[in-house]
Amino acid sequence: MIISEKDITEYLKQNLAEKLIEIDVPRERRIFARIRHSALRRAVELLKMRYDMLRFITLSVVDHGLDFEYLYHFHINGIVLTLRSLTPKETNTLESIADIIPAASFIEREAADLFGIKLINHPEPKALILTEDWPDDQRPLRKPLKGDLPPQARPIAEAFISKSCVAPISTFIQRRRETIGLPRSPPMAFTDEKALREFHGIMKATSFSEKAGFDWKKKQLRYK
Amino acid sequence: MTVEYASFLGCQIPLRLPSIEIASKKVFSKLGLKTVDLMGYSCCPEPVVSRLLDRTAWLATSARNLAIAEELNLNLMTLCNGCYETLVETNEILRNEPEELEKVNAILGQFGKQYNGGVEVKHVVEVLYEDVGIKKIKDSIVKPQEMRVALHYGCHMYRELNGRDIMRKPNMMKELARVTGVEIIDYGLERLCCGYPSMQADEEFSLTQRLLPKLRNIEGSGAEAVLLSCPACTLQFEMGQVRLRPYGCQYKFPCINIMEILALSFGFSPKELHLEMHRSPVMQFAQRMERS
Numbered sequence: 001m002i003i004s005e006k007d008i009t010e011y012l013k014q015n016l017a018e019k020l021i022e023i024d025v026p027r028e029r030r031i032f033a034r035i036r037h038s039a040l041r042r043a044v045e046l047l048k049m050r051y052d053m054l055r056f057i058t059l060s061v062v063d064h065g066l067d068f069e070y071l072y073h074f075h076i077n078g079i080v081l082t083l084r085s086l087t088p089k090e091t092n093t094l095e096s097i098a099d100i101i102p103a104a105s106f107i108e109r110e111a112a113d114l115f116g117i118k119l120i121n122h123p124e125p126k127a128l129i130l131t132e133d134w135p136d137d138q139r140p141l142r143k144p145l146k147g148d149l150p151p152q153a154r155p156i157a158e159a160f161i162s163k164s165c166v167a168p169i170s171t172f173i174q175r176r177r178e179t180i181g182l183p184r185s186p187p188m189a190f191t192d193e194k195a196l197r198e199f200h201g202i203m204k205a206t207s208f209s210e211k212a213g214f215d216w217k218k219k220q221l222r223y224k
Numbered sequence: 225m226t227v228e229y230a231s232f233l234g235c236q237i238p239l240r241l242p243s244i245e246i247a248s249k250k251v252f253s254k255l256g257l258k259t260v261d262l263m264g265y266s267c268c269p270e271p272v273v274s275r276l277l278d279r280t281a282w283l284a285t286s287a288r289n290l291a292i293a294e295e296l297n298l299n300l301m302t303l304c305n306g307c308y309e310t311l312v313e314t315n316e317i318l319r320n321e322p323e324e325l326e327k328v329n330a331i332l333g334q335f336g337k338q339y340n341g342g343v344e345v346k347h348v349v350e351v352l353y354e355d356v357g358i359k360k361i362k363d364s365i366v367k368p369q370e371m372r373v374a375l376h377y378g379c380h381m382y383r384e385l386n387g388r389d390i391m392r393k394p395n396m397m398k399e400l401a402r403v404t405g406v407e408i409i410d411y412g413l414e415r416l417c418c419g420y421p422s423m424q425a426d427e428e429f430s431l432t433q434r435l436l437p438k439l440r441n442i443e444g445s446g447a448e449a450v451l452l453s454c455p456a457c458t459l460q461f462e463m464g465q466v467r468l469r470p471y472g473c474q475y476k477f478p479c480i481n482i483m484e485i486l487a488l489s490f491g492f493s494p495k496e497l498h499l500e501m502h503r504s505p506v507m508q509f510a511q512r513m514e515r516s
Contacts, residue, residue, distance in 0.1 A: 152424040153273045160274065164266035167239035177242055180498040186238035186245075187263045195264030198335040202288060205331045208274070208281035 003051065003077040005031055015046050029079045037070070037085040044072070044083070044097045051076050056103045061111045063089070063143045066213045066222055068115065070094065072104070089145050090222065096122035114141040146223050147213035154221055157212045162219045164189035164199045228258040229301035229351060230293040232311070235267050236455035237303055243501040244455060247487035248303055248348070250497070254364055254490050255356050259301065265289050268307040271380070272421050275310075280327065286314035287328045291339040299344040301351050303483070305380035305454035311345045316385065347381070349453060349482065353396035361403055366491040368405025371513055373480070374447035375401060375408055376438070376461070378454035379417050397453055397482060404489035411445035413438050420460040432471060435464040439475045449478040449509055451485060462503040478502070478509035488513075 001007075005025045012020055012033055019039035024032045035043055047054050057073040057080070064086075072083045087094075094117050098105040102123075109128035112119050116139035119125045127134065149157050156166045163169055165188050174184045189195035203209040204216075213222045231252075237244045252259050266285055267274075275282040290311065293300045302308040318325045319341040329338050346354075352361065377394040384390050394414075401408060419434025442450060452458050458479050465475040479502065487497055494510035 148277070149273065150425055152427070156270065156424070157273055157277070160267055160269060165235045165239065166267050166270050167235040169239060173239055173242075176501070177238070180242060180246065180501070182238075182242055182245060186233050187261050187265065188235075188238075189264050189266040192264045195266075198264075198288065198337065199266045199285070201335050202281065202284045202331060205334060206278055206281035206284055208278045211277050 003053075003079065005029065005079060008076060008079060008081060009033075011050060012043065012046070016043060019043075031079060031081045032084060033081065034084045037087040040070070040072070040083065040085050041095055041097055041100065044100050047074060047076070047081075048100055053077050056101045059104060059107045059111060061115055061117070061141075063115060063141060065089075065143055065146045065148070068094075068117065072097070088222070092116070093118045093120050095120045096125075098123055113139070115139055116142050147221065149212060149221075154224065158214070158221045161200075161203050161209050161212060161214045164196060228260070228298055229346070230262045230296055230298040231259040232262050232265060232268070232289065232293075232300050232302045232304075232307055234302065234304040234307040234455065235270075236459060241455050241458060241481070241501065243498045243506075244303065244458075244481045244483055247481065247483040247492070247497050250492050251352075251483055251486045251490065254487075255352075255360060257351070257356060260296065260298065262289065262292055262296075262300070265292060268302075268304075268310040271306050271310045271313075272424060280331075282310075283314050283317060283324060284328045284331045286310055287318055287325075287339040288332060288337060290315060290318070290343045290345075291332060291337045293343045294339060299346065301346050301348055303348050304456070305347070305378040306456050308345065308347045309380035309383045312383065312385075315341070315343065315345050347393060347453075349381075349393055349397045349400060352400055352486075358399055358403055361400065361486070365404060365489045367489055367514075369485055369489050369513065370405055370407075370516075371509075372407045372409050372446060372448045373401065373451040373485075374411050374442040374445060374449070374477075375414060376418060376450055376452045376454075376457055377414060378452065378457045381453060382415075400482060401451055401485065404485050406451065406485065409442075409445045409447040411438075411441040411447065413441045418457045418460045419464065420456045423460065427467070430460075431464055431468055435460060436468060436471070436473060439465070439468070439473070439477070442477065443475065447477075449480055449506075451480050451482060453482045455481070459503075465504065476505055478506040479504045480506055480510075 008031055009023050016039055019036045022034040055075040057075055060071040062069040067086045067088055069086050074081045096108050096119050113128055113130040116136055160166050178184050185191045189199045215222050269282055269285045332338055381393050382390040416438055417434050419430035422430040450461055461479045494507050499507040499510050
């Protein structure tokens with residue numbers, strides 16, 4: 001079988017479908033595939049099934065502040081393929097691929113030590129380079145859970161995304177508006193379900209809320 | 225008068241400085257300027273955080289507001305300098321960059337909305353000066369305001385399309401202020417930012433390197449009050465005077481909005497305008513002026 005960049009990209013596209021977010025071939029013999037984190041093991045299984053000469057190079061972990069990015073690097077007949085996936089730091093777990101690719105065992109344990117990540121289904125989930133009693137809150141490469149917004153801008157962004165309005169909407173001010181003869185609230189999107197749905201749709205469609213680090217379930221930023 | 229506008233209140237006026245909303249409605253009514261509130265609008269969006277974080281979201285949110293005005297077949301009038309800058313700037317981009325308009329409409333289209341670039345955005349100062357006219361305003365004045373004021377125009381007031389005079393709107397505001405009878409005192413730092421945007425990055429810098437020099441000069445000039453058009457600047461002046469106390473600075477300048485001074489000069493009382501909503505002694509000052 002002739003293995004080319006095209007062969008690998010087409011194979012991943014066909015088999016991962018919507019779990020494959022983006023695939024890029026920036027130059028000859030180099031492929032970056034951005035996949036959903038939930039599809040990581042499936043992607044590795046697919047590669048192992050098809051390519052006998054699949055060789056695991058290493059794992060890189062990047063702490064982006066709000067999310068961990070996992071980059072599993074593979075070598076397939078002269079082509080380097082990186083599977084990239086992103087997961088919220090609050091989840092803090094990585095499902096191991098060491099049962100599929102035993103060579104990943106050590107580096108996953110090292111990453112777990114340095115970033116304080118909990119490994120799931122790892123055949124030997126023990127500390128590798130730190131002591132077993134190393135404190136969880138003092139992992140050498142782990143950054144605090146923090147997004148791009150400076151502290152003073154966080155309440156503004158939070159109010160903007162959740163309520164469509166950057167000023168605080170308190171019962172106190174709404175009552176005061178009524179006492180001075182104004183409607184309880186101005187006719188802003190937060191007073192109208194349909195308008196607010198539209199506004200939230202824009203926040204999601206443009207990934208604004210994602211960039212700000214907004215948690216839609218809790219309706220607040222993921223960091224204070 | 226047949227001129228009609230969709231009035232864009234923004235966030236800060238209705239929820240933090242509602243006396244400006246009251247004054248504006250009274251001024252428009254007195255001048256026969258027809259306005260309708262923009263229903264279901266969102267933050268313009270504010271020009272610092274949103275634009276820096278995601279330009280497309282900034283454009284799309286603004287385009288949604290413009291689209292609501294376009295559905296009404298009305299031009300948009302803003303009472304806030306920040307809203308003015310955002311809406312004018314995004315409107316220009318959407319009108320002149322078809323690929324951006326297409327991208328934004330693809331997002332708005334998901335919610336049954338579309339913007340076609342058919343809305344003009346004006347600051348209330350432009351509307352009063354250009355559409356209503358100084359003469360009509362002068363004719364409506366029954367109680368000239370004899371006070372010495374320092375003008376703070378606000379940075380966004382200077383924003384103009386390329387090639388236009390940046391003093392165009394500040395001069396309009398000056399004219400509008402003058403017609404109410406106030407004495408305008410020059411203090412030399414009119415162009416300096418009040419520090420509101422930098423509060424989000426460095427509070428001490430904002431207070432001591434932006435607001436404080438202005439307040440010192442205003443005090444030295446003999447002005448009794450600060451006259452502003454921007455709610456964000458008003459909040460910075462009002463809250464900043466309080467926040468400067470730990471630095472050993474005691475300033476208590478009343479911070480009055482241009483719409484409020486117009487309403488006072490039209491004969492509305494400080495109580496009717498609910499000037500007590502301010503965080504600086506505007507009510508006390510206006511009542512004292514009323515008695516004198």
